[in-house]
Every structure is written in structure tokens, then in C-alpha cells.
Amino acid sequence: MSKRRLIRILALLFVAANLGWHFFVAQDKESDQYPNRPITLIVPFGPGGESDTFARMIQKAIAENGFLDQEVVVKNVGGAGATIGSGQARKAEPDGYTMMILHEALITAQASGKVSYGPESFDPIAASGKTNMIIAVAENSPYQSLTQLMESAREKPDQLVFAANLGAPVHYAGLILEKDLPGASFRYTQKGGGAARFEAVIGGHADVSAFSLGEYVSFRQGGLRAIAISSEKRHPKAPEIPTALEQGFDFVHANMHFWWFPKGTDPIKIGLMANVIEKCMATSQVQQQLALRLSEPFVQTGAPMKAVLENRIGKIQSVDATSPNVLPDIPLCVSLITAVSFIVLMVSRLTKPASAEDSASDDRLTEVTAAYRKTAICFLLTAALYLLALEYVPVDFRIVTAIYMFSVAALCTSLRSADLKRLLSKTYVLEMVILVPLLVFFVFQSFFSIQLP
């Protein structure tokens, strides 16, 4: 019995420590001044991309220079052309504790009809980090200049393959070029990120693509040749690349990372955060890292930023991003074949009933008794109740989980009162249902800083 007691005492100590931490340490941090808890920065892309890297650069600068009393936590919510992340940011409380970084994809997603909302659903904080775009071809490509390329796109419309990320700024780069030379058109193919477009161009699978200057710097030694840059004047660090403007195309564009709060955030908080971002952009470490990728440490807030934003929205909405659909109706094909194979399966089952030998050899197939079915349904109902409680009832995760775990353990018994008594007195189930939620909570919330429901 001494082992039992030891475990009980340890469990109690752990609970006490946890509660103590909760009441003293956690509450100590509370103060009235913004920010008094960590700020979540939503990056609507997976980790590792250009936006993510930029966000982390700023996060690093804030942490190392102490620009904020609280830390900034990067939360990657990738997928569906940044619309999952932007949807989440849009619905967040406008309390200044949720922030998002997102470039023109917020505008292009709306323009291409992917989502109904755009910049108007957010409060912009700042625009930062100007990166020009590059139009590039493979080293051995016959096109020596943008003019040559576009002339060829006019002579052979819809023939030259443009590696794009459909509905994203790269795609719009091609569309804006087409607009300046009536009759010219590219054939867009979905490639996605910079690395994939680079591969398509040097592998000869696409004739041309657009890259950010940073991507171009990474890839140029791999066989990429720039034929135009989207800056107004030639870039001081890459003076050999002619501008699109001097070749007769009104393609002046720089990717910028815009910072957003949900609509309705206190202007004082917006001002404070804008100031923090300005300070970050002024640090030498950020400037050095940007210089390495030939980006400008540009930052803009307030009215000038809003003017830039308006200009961008106008330009993007002026072109039509729909391309001819050449794909077969895949959803229809798949659902038809699935239905047919289901029918075939049913027919073969009905005409040839499974032999006794078949079912005996499968040990996972115990007989489906009434009790079996009843317990399975009971389990599913409790599970659904548990999830509903987590989602809609504002009770602590640890308490709901403890109750739920106990009910599952009880379901594993025959549910007679003698069984339940035995469960409480003879096993460690009670300790488990108290300790495991606390531990899970600790690992996920404190260590991985994932806010549990």
C-alpha cells in the first residue's frame, strides 16, 4: 500500500504546484498597460517561406531589443492561398493581441473571387520591406529582353508558358505585362512557390516566370537569367538588369509585407505597433539581412501607407485573372468511379457471401453483439459531448478532460456500481484523470504555446 500512497502524495503535490503557478506566477504578469500578454502574429503560410522568414526576422528584432514588454508568438496558419489564416485573423477579437502579416495576396484572393473579404475587413498597421520583382527566363532561353519576350507572346498568343502561383501576386505580374501590349498573352500553369517556379523554368517546363528579387538572388547561379526588374530605376546592387519601364512596360511594383489588425482595433494600439515595426526596420540586424536579399528596409505607416494600398487594389482589380479551364471535371469523375466501385463491391458481396473461414481468420472481427453496439454508440456520444463542451462551454480544458477521461474508463467496465467502486479504490484511474490533463495542458500550452480550447 505504501507505493499507492506515494503516488497519491506525488499527484497531490503536482496539483498543488500547478495551482500555485496558476495563481501566483501567471497572475503576477497582469497589468493594465497594453500589451500585458503575448501577442499572436498569424502568418497565413506554412513555416519557412518568404513571409514566415520576414515575420520571424521582426519577431527576433522585437525580442532582442526589447521593443515590447511581451513576446510575439508566430502562429503559422497555412493553406488555401493564405485564406485560412486571413479568415482566422478577421474573426479574432480586435483587442490588439492578434496581428497578421500578409502581402498583396489579401487583395488578389478577393479579386480572383476566392474569398469575399479583402483589406477593408482589417485595420492596416504598416507596410514594410520593399522587394522588387524580376521577370526571368532560363539561361539558355532565346529571349534576351522583355520586349522580345512580349513580342513573341503577341505573335504566338497563349503559347508561352508562364509558371505562376494562380491568384497570387506572381500571376498578376504576368497579367499586368500582358495588359501593356494588346494581343499578347501567356499560358499560365500552376506551380506555387519560388523554388517550384525556378525548377520549372530551368527544367524547360515553363518559358518564363516572375520571382521576388530575394528568390532571384538565391537561384540565379542555378541557371536563371533576369530580363527585367520592376523598379523605377535600376537596382544599385544589380545594375545589369534593365527595368521593365525602360523597355516600355508600365510594370513598376514592389512586394511589401503589410501588417494587419482585425477591423475595429484601438487606434492607439495600432500606432504603438506601427512604431514598434518602424523601430525594428531601423535596426542594423534587420537591415543587414534585408540587404543580403536585395530588399529595401522600407517602412511606411499612416496615411501614406493607405494611399499605397489603394493604388495596389486599383491595379490588381483592373486585370482579369480568369484563365481558360482545360482540366477534366475531376470531382465528377472521382465520385462516379467511387459510386460504381461501391456497387460492384455490394454486388460481389451479395452474390458471394463471405465464407466462414474468411471471418475466422480475422481476429479483429469479434462478433457484433448488442452490447458491443451499445457501448460503441455510448462512447461516440460521450466523445461528441466532450468536443461540444470544449468548443462552446467556457470551462477549463483540464476539468472537462478529467471528467471525460473518467467516463471513458468507466465505459471500459460493465458500468455496475461495484465496478465503479473498484475503479476508484483499486486502480490508479483517479490519479490518471487528474494528472494527465494537467500534464497535457502544461506540455502544449506552456511549452509549445498552443492555446488549448
Add this chain to the structure above:
Amino acid sequence: MNEVIHELIIGDPVNLLWIGIGTMLGILVGAIPGLTGAMLIALTLPLTYAMQPSEAMVLLVSMYVGSISGGLITATLLRMPGTPASVITTLDGYPMAKAGKPGRALGLGIMASFVGGLISWVFLALLAEPISQISTELGDFDYFALVLVALVLIASVSGKSLAAGVFSGFLGILVTIPGESPATGDTRWTLGLEQLNNGFDLLPVLIGLFAVSQVIHEVASSEKKIETVSQVKPEGILLGAADWLRHMGNMLRSSVIGTWVGILPGIGANVGSVMAYSASKSLSKQPEAFGTGSEEGIIASEAANNATIGGALIPLVAMGIPGSVIDAILLGALVLHGLQPGVLLFQNNPEIVYTIIFTMLFANLAMFGMMLFSAKWISRLATIPRVYLLPIVFVFCVVGSYALNNRMFDVWVMLAFGVVGFIMERGKIPLAPFVIGFVLAPIAEEKLGAGLQATGGSYSPLVTRPIALIFVLVSVVLVVWPLLKMLRKSGAEKDND
């Protein structure tokens, strides 16, 4: 190069410490569903800001190796795929553990992981540059044809009933339809739910199919008495030379498949294990054992998923192209540490490149040691009574699915697919083809879509490009062959009557 090894081991003992810590954390995170290696590495990244770039890469690459390996523990013992990469391991690892050989199942998985890592490391160390250049030659139609081969192999992993297998495979493909089209980016079949814009996430679906359906089954089918911890001695973790030799051919083949799949961008460790598993089954002398605790199945899956690590690092170090999500984060880490990834990395910062390469080797050794050493205790997991195990497993499934994207939607998806998996197993429909269809269909659609967009709707490159043509022919043979065999068999049966 020698200096780098010297520096890694003797010159800086801190690096050895980082390898140890990184590998261990990676294994832990890999074993817990919902916590992925990508998550761990992204979270660790800010902590490495204060370190030297080389130290940071040592820590992060060690985590990478650990996290791909750790998944096999829970997949084998609890049927809970810790990472999508280990889902194929559950197919044979779990039946074997359940048949009373958890130690041997773990031992086989650990051995295969180790060999897979080593072989892909050899490719990484010797052939990084030439290989990554060849890989850009592959066009969309080549990729599509390659994936087609693997999809067709669904038929070969269907078990006893071909009809059930094909249905299961197409059901898996059907589940990939809702959400964003991988070819055009348009959303479809979302029922107006914004949450469904990104479709069904891989991990909640897999956890639901395998772990939750198992929990439902176990809760319902207990003999209704409270067990106590049984004292089964785990045996067979350490394998003899005979085992190593017997499985060497399979390990070599699966590792090479894994390495190549790793090199191809956008196709991750889960596809590597799917392809190696299908190939092993169709070449095996005992294909009928697959799915019931086949040693070859465990070996193929684990050798291949670890081999993708070395494969995916090849384009990363040689060209700055990430072969997987984790590699994309590593790429970001290089930038944050002031290095410029790309073709010039080899020339400008050879020490970083060699640090990455040799860390992979040492982390692989560390993983092997740690997993073997701890397997004895870990395999006891399989003997914990249900009243403890089932509540814990389910709570981990819930938290894991939630943590992936911080939303309850994924948890509901997990529960729903738990029911789907449960019904499928009751109806004797195999789960393996479902997984293959579910994992491969988006890649096939993306590549076919991009290819058709580039040709303006023409399918002709499928027969005019030699690589594509070879794969198309292989898949045709794979479709026709089993059908012929079946016809001949039914013909023979009729003769007997």
C-alpha cells in the same frame, strides 16, 4: 571536410550535446500525434537566434531525424500514427505487436529506420549536386505518371477482395476533393463552410481512421473486467545478423525509393513509405502476409520514410530547393542566421553544408542508440490495461488534432473519420488503399493540372516524354496483370468444377 568532422565531434562537445537533445526531442514529438517535427523545429527556431549558425543547424537537423523516426513507436504499439510518415507502419507493426511481439516489431522498425537513414546519407554525401540537377528534368507529366504507378498499386495492397480495395482507394481519393483544388486553387465542395476551404487535413483523417476507430472498437469489445498491468517481457528488440541479412534487399530497395521520393519537391516522407510498401508487397514472396503483421511491411515503410530525410536534404544543400515542409523551415533558418541558401551555399559556406550533412549521420546514430536503449521500456506501452490507455490515447488524439491548426474543426474531422474507419473495418474494407488514394491523389491532380495548363489541354506528353511513357506502361502492366491472373484463376476453378 575532415575539419568539419573534427569540429563536430572533438572540437566542440556542445555540438554532441545538441545532437543528443535534438534527436531525443524529435523522437518524443514524433511519437505524439499532432506534434510534428515541423512544429518542433519552427518553435525551436527563435531559440537558436543566439547560437552560432552551425550549432543551430546541428540542433534543427537532429530534430528532423528524430521526429521522422519517433512516429514508429506509437504507430506500432498503439496504432496511433505519431506522424503521417509512420501511418504505413501501423498496417503491419500493430498486428505484430498485438500478436505478442511488440519488441520485435519495434526492433525491426528501428533497424530499418537506421539503415534507411544511412543509405540516404550516402546519396546525400556523395551525390548531392549531380542528383539534384537531374531531378529538375522531371516535368509535370513525368511526376503524374510516377504517382499513377503508385496509385495503381492500390490494387496490389487490397488484400483478399479486389473490389473492396478499389472502393476503399477511390473513397480515399473522394475525400481529397473538398477544399482547394491543387491544380487551380479554386475551392469546391465546401458546403459553404470556410473551414473546409483547405480540405481535410492529413493528420486528423489518419488519426481518426487508425487510432480513434481502434479506441471505439476496444472500448466496446472489452470483456468488462478491470485488468492489472501484465508483466510481459519484451523480447526480440535486438536483432541478430541473420535478420539484418535477410531483410537487406528489402531495406536497400526501400531506402533507394525513399531517397528518390525525398528528392522530389512537394512529396514527403509519407509518400515515400507508401511507395516502398507497395513495391515490397508486389515483389514479395508472401504478399498475403502484408497487413497482418508482415516483417517486410514494417521494414519497407520505416526504411523509406527515414531515407526521405537524406533525399530531401539533397536539393536543399545543392540548390536551395526544399524537398519537404521541414526543409523549407531549415531554409528559413539559414536566412535568419544570415546565410544565403542556393547554389552558392556550397561555395560560400561549405562548413555549413558539411555540418548539415554530418549532423544527419550522427543524429541517425544517436537515434539508433536511443531508440534501441529505450525500446524495452517503451514497448511496455502495449501491455498497459485499457482503462488507463484508452482515455489517454483519445485525449492525445483530440489535443493533437487541435494543435495542428489551432481549430476544433480538425477534431471533429478526426472523430468523423474515426467512425468511417470503424465502419470500414466492420465491413471488411481494407484501410491501406484508402490511405494511398488519400495521400497520392492531390499530388496526381496537381501535376496533371499543371501539365495540362502548360500544354493547353493536350495529354500527348504522357506518351512523347520517355520517362512518362515508361511509367505509364508500368501502370498499364500493373492493371492488366492482376486481372489476367484473376481470369486465369477463375478459369481454373471452373475447370475443377
